[in-house]
Amino acid sequence: MTSVSITPKGQARLRAGHPWIYRSDLGRHDGIEAGLVRLVDERGKGLGSALFSPHSEIRARWLAPEGVAVDAAWWLAMIRAAALRRRGIADSGHRVVHTEGDGLPSLIVDRYGDVAVAQLLSAGLESVRGQIVDAIREVLAPAGLLLRNDAPVRDKERLPRETTIAFGEIPKRAAYSEGALTLEAAPWTGQKTGAYLDQRENHQLVGRLASGRCLDLFCYHGGFALPMLKGGAREVVALDSSGEALRVLEGSARANGLSGVTPVEADAFDWVRDAAAGSDRYDVVVIDPPAFAKDKVSVERAIAGYKELNLRGMRLLASGGYLFTASCSYHVHRGMFFGMLAEAAADSGRRMQLVEIRGAGADHPELVTVPETGYLKAALLRAT
Numbered sequence: 603m604t605s606v607s608i609t610p611k612g613q614a615r616l617r618a619g620h621p622w623i624y625r626s627d628l629g630r631h632d633g634i635e636a637g638l639v640r641l642v643d644e645r646g647k648g649l650g651s652a653l654f655s656p657h658s659e660i661r662a663r664w665l666a667p668e669g670v671a672v673d674a675a676w677w678l679a680m681i682r683a684a685a686l687r688r689r690g691i692a693d694s695g696h697r698v699v700h701t702e703g704d705g706l707p708s709l710i711v712d713r714y715g716d717v718a719v720a721q722l723l724s725a726g727l728e729s730v731r732g733q734i735v736d737a738i739r740e741v742l743a744p745a746g747l748l749l750r751n752d753a754p755v756r757d758k759e760r761l762p763r764e765t766t767i768a769f770g771e772i773p774k775r776a777a778y779s780e781g782a783l784t785l786e787a788a789p790w791t792g793q794k795t796g797a798y799l800d801q802r803e804n805h806q807l808v809g810r811l812a813s814g815r816c817l818d819l820f821c822y823h824g825g826f827a828l829p830m831l832k833g834g835a836r837e838v839v840a841l842d843s844s845g846e847a848l849r850v851l852e853g854s855a856r857a858n859g860l861s862g863v864t865p866v867e868a869d870a871f872d873w874v875r876d877a878a879a880g881s882d883r884y885d886v887v888v889i890d891p892p893a894f895a896k897d898k899v900s901v902e903r904a905i906a907g908y909k910e911l912n913l914r915g916m917r918l919l920a921s922g923g924y925l926f927t928a929s930c931s932y933h934v935h936r937g938m939f940f941g942m943l944a945e946a947a948a949d950s951g952r953r954m955q956l957v958e959i960r961g962a963g964a965d966h967p968e969l970v971t972v973p974e975t976g977y978l979k980a981a982l983l984r985a986t
């Protein structure tokens with residue numbers, strides 16, 4: 603295996619528990635192809651193996667200590683361990699491998715009933731695609747495995763964007779269970795790998811406290827709207843700018859025997875401004891927007907956007923009403939998110955109680971040493 607030396611700064615990051623090694627943290631490495639490399643210090647002492655990406659700023663991702671063979675059996679054992687960690691999850695839609703959170707950098711594997719969808723997000727990982735596909739087949743035995751390798755981050759690795767079947771058959775819509783509901787993912791064309799699994803536990807939390815009139819802003823396929831109806835809401839106003847997403851929601855509502863959804867195709871910012879000026883109030887408001895900050899420079903604007911939505915969302919609450927609010931922008935860190943909520947609460951004129959601090963579900967393990975594994979921040983608030 604090719605050896606690459608790593609600078610003291612890079613070594614320090616590894617010791618701090620972070621597996622990423624940047625271009626500038628490596629010694630000479632011209633001409634090395636994507637794949638497994640052995641990391642060494644300046645004296646040639648082995649520091650373990652890593653996935654090497656010749657074009658990405660994150661040039662290597664640490665995998666295993668020196669002396670551990672990273673072969674087909676290793677990938678199988680790692681993916682099996684990840685699957686075992688999800689043993690108690692009853693929902694047939696859940697994440698099976700969460701990248702660094704499961705010690706498998708740049709690999710995502712999601713399960714929707716008997717279908718699996720994976721994303722291989724680095725050039726190094728692509729070099730062992732066969733071993734990963736075999737391991738997924740062995741551990742999950744799905745009817746089919748789709749590779750949703752169309753994520754934009756693949757551009758940074760100079761990998762093509764493509765969606766291909768690794769084996770078996772993949773339907774246009776894949777049914778899966780979440781709580782008491784049967785939902786449908788769109789593995790070929792949907793957001794992420796076909797649904798927002800990271801909110802799985804939050805969908806159920808919000809479903810449990812729903813009553814009366816509820817509002818689901820940025821509803822997509824109804825991840826929150828449907829459990830709210832199931833949980834006892836009389837009416838759910840479900841808003842998204844995508845008419846197609848709303849049609850999927852309506853189909854799922856019918857399939858689950860749920861009535862009371864009012865779909866609204868609109869821009870959430872415009873709608874909420876008008877609504878807050880009107881007199882309708884809601885017992886539960888959900889705000890789950892897309893990532894507004896894709897990088898550090900857009901953080902300030904993103905926070906202004908979150909604040910505007912949350913401020914209006916708070917004003918729309920009935921007395922005693924709940925606000926469930928989330929941000930999936932990694933660059934908006936927890937402290938900033940809660941600071942934004944405090945400002946929104948102050949400006950809204952409502953007294954907001956922090957009922958619960960939330961994040962992604964347990965199937966999206968977050969490592970304390972790798973903050974990137976915990977991008978989703980959320981809070982359950984109550985107007986007192």
Ligand code: SAH
Pocket residue numbers: 797798801819820821822823824825826841842843844847868869870871890891892
């Ligand atoms: N709450 C959903 C996931 C939401 S994803 C769940 O739990 O499953 C974000 C959604 O916001 C997408 O469906 C997208 O179509 C929608 N969206 C993006 N910008 C919007 C805007 N300005 N107004 C309304 N919806 C928007």
